[in-house]
Amino acid sequence: MSGSPAPSPVISDMALSAETPAPAAVPKAQAPAMKRSKKVKKLTKKDIDEVLMHDIVELRGHNHWDWDPKTPPPFQNFEELEVTIGSLAQSGEGLALLPDRGEGWVLVVPFVVPGEKVMARVYRHNWGYSYADLVEVIQPAENRIAKNDILCKYFGACAGCQLQHISYADQMKFKRQVVENAFKNYAEKYFATLPPVDPVSQSPIQSNYRTKITPHFEALNPKHQSAGTAQPVQIGFMQAGKRRILDIEECPIATPIVNEGMKTMRAEVQKNIATYKKGATMLLRESNPIVPGTESENPPTTTKVCVTDHKETITEWVGKFRFDYPAGSFFQNNNAILPSLIGYVQQQLHLPLASSTTPVPSSDSTSASTSSLNHEIKYLVDAYCGSGLFGITCHEGFKKVLGVEISAASISCATNNLVLNKLSTETTAFHLDDADKIFAHIDFPSAETALIIDPPRKGCSDEFLDQMVAFLPARVVYVSCNVQTQARDLQGLLDRCHAKGLPGYRVEAIRGFDLFPQTRHVEGVMTLTRL
Numbered sequence: 001m002s003g004s005p006a007p008s009p010v011i012s013d014m015a016l017s018a019e020t021p022a023p024a025a026v027p028k029a030q031a032p033a034m035k036r037s038k039k040v041k042k043l044t045k046k047d048i049d050e051v052l053m054h055d056i057v058e059l060r061g062h063n064h065w066d067w068d069p070k071t072p073p074p075f076q077n078f079e080e081l082e083v084t085i086g087s088l089a090q091s092g093e094g095l096a097l098l099p100d101r102g103e104g105w106v107l108v109v110p111f112v113v114p115g116e117k118v119m120a121r122v123y124r125h126n127w128g129y130s131y132a133d134l135v136e137v138i139q140p141a142e143n144r145i146a147k148n149d150i151l152c153k154y155f156g157a158c159a160g161c162q163l164q165h166i167s168y169a170d171q172m173k174f175k176r177q178v179v180e181n182a183f184k185n186y187a188e189k190y191f192a193t194l195p196p197v198d199p200v201s202q203s204p205i206q207s208n209y210r211t212k213i214t215p216h217f218e219a220l221n222p223k224h225q226s227a228g229t230a231q232p233v234q235i236g237f238m239q240a241g242k243r244r245i246l247d248i249e250e251c252p253i254a255t256p257i258v259n260e261g262m263k264t265m266r267a268e269v270q271k272n273i274a275t276y277k278k279g280a281t282m283l284l285r286e287s288n289p290i291v292p293g294t295e296s297e298n299p300p301t302t303t304k305v306c307v308t309d310h311k312e313t314i315t316e317w318v319g320k321f322r323f324d325y326p327a328g329s330f331f332q333n334n335n336a337i338l339p340s341l342i343g344y345v346q347q348q349l350h351l352p353l354a355s356s357t358t359p360v361p362s363s364d365s366t367s368a369s370t371s372s373l374n375h376e377i378k379y380l381v382d383a384y385c386g387s388g389l390f391g392i393t394c395h396e397g398f399k400k401v402l403g404v405e406i407s408a409a410s411i412s413c414a415t416n417n418l419v420l421n422k423l424s425t426e427t428t429a430f431h432l433d434d435a436d437k438i439f440a441h442i443d444f445p446s447a448e449t450a451l452i453i454d455p456p457r458k459g460c461s462d463e464f465l466d467q468m469v470a471f472l473p474a475r476v477v478y479v480s481c482n483v484q485t486q487a488r489d490l491q492g493l494l495d496r497c498h499a500k501g502l503p504g505y506r507v508e509a510i511r512g513f514d515l516f517p518q519t520r521h522v523e524g525v526m527t528l529t530r531l
């Protein structure tokens with residue numbers, strides 16, 4: 001479906017719980033394409049539906065939809081059907097096309113492999129597709145992981161992981177395809193000019209890697225308490241496809257110390273559950289503080305502890321660098337892959353500027369030129385810098401580094417991290433500000449400046465892209481935990497350049513990093529060179 005218009009035959013979210021019978025679908029207005037609003041808002045459910053819709057259209061092979069939206073979905077309530085899985089959506093769920101239902105209705109079924117025949121039970125409907133629970137795998141795919149070899153006993157019931165039934169090699173293939181599809185669907189004007197998406201860089205460990213988890217629990221229902229019918233408290237993660245908590249004693253993707261913390265936390269909550277008026281989300285985060293008395297050793301001895309207080313300081317080591325940050329603030333959650341992610345970002349920042357003769361990516365593909373830049377990159381701007389991860393680990397080789405971040409707590413940590421790592425505050429600085437105003441702080445020559453962008457999932461705002469085009473950094477490395485908004489921002493950037501008659505940027509490389517093994521998530525890294 002390369003080059004096809006964004007699909008938009010949408011969709012009433014009838015969002016029924018599994019317990020609610022399905023009413024007829026009533027469509028709302030057509031879903032908007034995933035938008036970058038003036039001030040970027042949080043991603044909505046509509047944005048997620050839209051990503052899924054691309055996969056559904058791809059499976060159907062067309063974007064025409066004659067089904068009368070006033071007609072109820074073509075199923076009995078909670079009907080069970082035998083279906084064959086045609087493809088995996090970017091959500092990690094399987095899609096099965098039912099040509100004989102609703103003019104080609106699609107079922108979205110979790111925990112399946114393409115080619116498998118499964119029994120699925122429908123429970124929630126949108127216009128043109130329905131969500132279904134996996135009831136039974138009737139004919140497993142050859143590459144399905146045997147039940148006894150699956151990492152976690154809660155897999156299939158817990159909403160946290162989507163891919164444990166797929167080998168790690170297949171997870172990597174799936175994630176590479178997710179990255180490619182994101183650019184095909186959200187940077188479609190430029191897709192033909194992009195380099196092939198590189199294979200995903202693997203995480204060195206695929207279990208016990210998460211340094212942070214956030215289990216939840218609900219308070220006891222007072223009616224059940226007084227009637228003596230209260231069930232034991234459920235402490236864990238959301239159940240797959242349901243709005244209920246699944247009791248989880250251990251999470252095999254979390255680090256051992258986090259799992260120890262979970263045991264202690266569960267015991268405390270269970271003991272004191274009657275005192276909680278409301279439920280809560282707990283924080284469990286690994287920290288690696290220096291053992292007192294060894295500070296002057298090189299390197300000092302560290303120990304692992306599990307922190308549960310949002311305000312407490314976490315100490316984390318990335319290669320030779322130390323990062324201190326509040327437990328409740330953002331930091332990447334897979335420490336094991338950070339050295340290779342950072343090594344790659346460093347390498348991309350320092351790629352030669354003028355070496356390539358690749359044609360300019362232009363939406364009309366009529367213009368071609370080579371890079372006009374012959375300077376060396378000397379300055380680094382770290383947008384959305386958090387507690388300074390990229391600015392600090394990538395500072396070597398730059399004359400000056402400047403980071404901007406909107407969270408005051410993170411900025412004060414970033415500044416403290418400079419001191420902890422004995423970096424000069426003359427050459428590296430972090431400012432508290434909206435990244436939309438980042439270039440107001442900068443007097444670096446744009447032809448000698450590299451920009452790292454690492455925004456939240458919602459991506460960059462119009463204002464951010466506008467100021468970027470006004471400044472035109474020579475090199476950009478865009479890191480993102482949402483490859484769809486990353487691709488959308490690439491298209492927004494190139495559109496803006498071309499609207500101003502500028503040649504824009506050449507995309508040097510696009511690559512996923514597996515910061516999130518066993519789940520559908522992938523971190524995208526894209527490198528651009530100004531032309």
Ligand SMILES: C[S@@+](CC[C@H](N)C(=O)[O-])C[C@H]1O[C@@H](n2cnc3c(N)ncnc32)[C@H](O)[C@@H]1O
Pocket residue numbers: 330331332383384385386387388389390404405406407410433434435436454455456457
């Ligand atoms: C994905 S995190 C990346 C942080 C850092 N680069 C890292 O890897 O640790 C995104 C960061 O952007 C910050 N942020 C969100 N909106 C922002 C804005 N408008 N301007 C500046 N920073 C923002 C968040 O506080 C968060 O620290």
